[in-house]
Amino acid sequence: xxxxxxxxxxxxxxxxxxxxxxxxxxxxxxxxxxxxxxxxxxxxxxxxxxxxxxxxxxxxxxxxxxxxxxxxxxxxxxxxxxxxxxxxxxxxxxxxxxxxxxxxxxxxxxxxxxxxxxxxxxxxxxxxxxxxxxxxxxxxxxxxxxxxxxxxxxxxxxxxxxxxxxxxxxxxxxxxxxxxxxxxxxxxxxxxxxxxxxxxxxxxxxxxxxxxxxxxxxxxxxxxxxxxxxxxxxxxxxxxxxxxxxxxxxxxxxxxxxxxxxxxxxxxxxxxxxxxxxxxxxxxxxxxxxxxxxxxxxxxxxxxxxxxxxxxxxxxxxxxxxxxxxxxxxxxxxxxxxxxxxxxxxxxxxxxxxxxxxxxxxxxxxx
Numbered sequence: 001x002x003x004x005x006x007x008x009x010x011x012x013x014x015x016x017x018x019x020x021x022x023x024x025x026x027x028x029x030x031x032x033x034x035x036x037x038x039x040x041x042x043x044x045x046x047x048x049x050x051x052x053x054x055x056x057x058x059x060x061x062x063x064x065x066x067x068x069x070x071x072x073x074x075x076x077x078x079x080x081x082x083x084x085x086x087x088x089x090x091x092x093x094x095x096x097x098x099x100x101x102x103x104x105x106x107x108x109x110x111x112x113x114x115x116x117x118x119x120x121x122x123x124x125x126x127x128x129x130x131x132x133x134x135x136x137x138x139x140x141x142x143x144x145x146x147x148x149x150x151x152x153x154x155x156x157x158x159x160x161x162x163x164x165x166x167x168x169x170x171x172x173x174x175x176x177x178x179x180x181x182x183x184x185x186x187x188x189x190x191x192x193x194x195x196x197x198x199x200x201x202x203x204x205x206x207x208x209x210x211x212x213x214x215x216x217x218x219x220x221x222x223x224x225x226x227x228x229x230x231x232x233x234x235x236x237x238x239x240x241x242x243x244x245x246x247x248x249x250x251x252x253x254x255x256x257x258x259x260x261x262x263x264x265x266x267x268x269x270x271x272x273x274x275x276x277x278x279x280x281x282x283x284x285x286x287x288x289x290x291x292x293x294x295x296x297x298x299x300x301x302x303x304x305x306x307x308x309x310x311x312x313x314x315x316x317x318x319x320x321x322x323x324x325x326x327x328x329x330x331x332x333x334x335x336x337x338x339x340x341x342x343x344x345x346x347x348x349x350x351x352x353x354x355x356x357x358x359x360x361x362x363x364x365x366x367x
Contacts, residue, residue, distance in 0.1 A: 026342075033367050034338070041103045044357040047346060048092040049108060051083040051354045052115060059085045063136040076131060078124040087145035087198070088355040093119065094152040095358035097167075098365065101159055113163055120167040125174050132177050142185065143204025146178045150211040157215060175211075179220055182208055186223055192231040194256075196248030196306070201231065202255040203309075209262050225263040232256055236275045240284035249305030249359075253277060254285065254313035261320040269320050282326075285310065286333045289340040301352040307341040308356070310334070311363040338363060 025040030036044070058073040058081070073081040080089035096112050103109075131137055141149075153175040156168035192201035205224050212221035238253040257276060261269045277285075289310075290303040314334040318327045345356045 033335075034342075034364070035367075036099075036102070036361070036364055038103050038106050041099045041106050042108055043346065044361055045096060045099050045106065045108045045112060047353050047357040048083070048096050049111060049115065051350075052089060052092050052096075052119065054082045057084060057350070061085065061140065065136060078127050079119050079121075080128065083354045084350070087141055087148055088358075090145060090152055091148040091355065091358040091362075094148065094155055095361045097152070097155050097159070097164065098361055101155075101161070101164075116167060117163070120170050122170045125170050129173050129177055132174070132181075142181070142199070143201065143208075144198035146181060147204045147207040149175065149178050151207040154207075154211040154214050157211075179217065182220060183223060186227045189227070194252045196243070196245045196250045196252050197302070200250050200252065200255055202228075202252070202259040203250050206255070206259045206262065209259070228259055228263045232260055233272070237278065238276050238281060240277065240281040243284060244290050244303065244306050247299035247302045248290075249302040250309050251285075251306065251313060253281075254310055254317070258313040258316045261317055266320050266322070270322050273317070273321070282329070285314070286329060289337045292344070295344065295347040295352050296349040298351040301347075301349070301356075304341050304344055304352055304356055305359050307337040308359040308363040311338045312366040315363075315366045334367075338367075 025037055025043050026034045027037050029035040055073050060073060060076065062069065062076070064070065077086055077089070080086050080093070083089045083092045093116065096116065099106065100109060100112050106112075132140060153168065153171055156164045156171065159165075189201070193199040194201070205228055208220065209224045211217070212224065235256065238256070240253050243251055243253060253276075257273060260272060260276075264272060289307045292301060292303045294300045295304070311334045314330045314337075318330050318334075321327050321330070342360060344352075345360050346353060
């Protein structure tokens with residue numbers, strides 16, 4: 001017990017020391033929580049700006065039918081070719097838009113708008129649509145990339161800005177393709193995918209649900225609600241002790257709960273949650289954050305993302321809980337996770353820098 005307490009204290013001291021070196025990036029909001037300053041927004045924006053038009057290194061995830069398919073990333077994906085892979089490019093674009101909305105006068109504002117204008121042109125989006133319409137691209141980015149595309153589209157839809165509305169209009173044909181993919185795929189997906197990485201079904205449905213609610217797309221919303229209940233309503237006693245896996249950036253248990261709090265009423269969710277993550281299981285999410293032993297390893301660094309995605313899940317779940325003591329315990333755990341991870345977003349290693357900033361911004365936004 002003493003060794004455990006000392007270990008937790010050491011982690012907290014290291015985290016606070018790292019964060020203290022960058023305190024100009026954060027300030028306390030009215031709830032006493034950390035929030036981004038304009039300096040912090042610039043810090044995160046620079047990470048996305050650096051890679052959003054950086055073509056290499058690149059992981060395409062492409063199915064080849066012949067030599068004719070061997071084209072450069074920028075040719076294949078003229079809108080989302082940077083930041084190593086398609087989905088990271090998409091959520092990097094989302095982050096820049098979120099930051100620009102919150103800090104319209106940030107020093108990078110003009111550069112952000114210029115690069116978004118270049119990438120989110122109608123011509124570029126038409127090329128992205130053409131790629132998705134290939135027979136071999138039927139499962140491309142299903143459902144992780146789909147989900148982030150929906151979050152990007154939702155962000156633009158809700159922003160009353162002239163550029164944003166033009167980008168939303170340009171993006172709409174690709175958004176519609178993704179919506180059609182959800183509507184066609186979900187009735188055929190008999191079993192959910194419960195992994196802690198990209199194909200996780202619960203995460204893939206969460207952002208799509210948000211888009212459907214925001215834009216009043218009832219067909220998509222109703223289908224997601226039905227399938228979420230089909231997949232998860234009878235789940236009990238989640239295997240929290242199996243988490244985390246060595247390359248997880250999502251928590252299978254928490255992502256599932258974070259989806260169900262969306263589709264169930266508050267009373268239904270509280271009854272479901274008490275069975276799904278009973279008190280004896282909560283300890284696994286109240287312990288120390290995941291340890292990241294090598295931030296230059298593209299799989300191990302996923303664990304930094306896990307700490308951040310746990311934060312946004314916990315804040316979503318806590319917003320629907322009735323038990324005040326349980327809320328306090330979960331929120332304290334979320335604070336521990338985010339304090340341990342924020343100092344490591346800009347590690348100097350491209351393996352994490354090309355995507356972690358957007359996870360951090362989303363986690364901070366959900367707080």
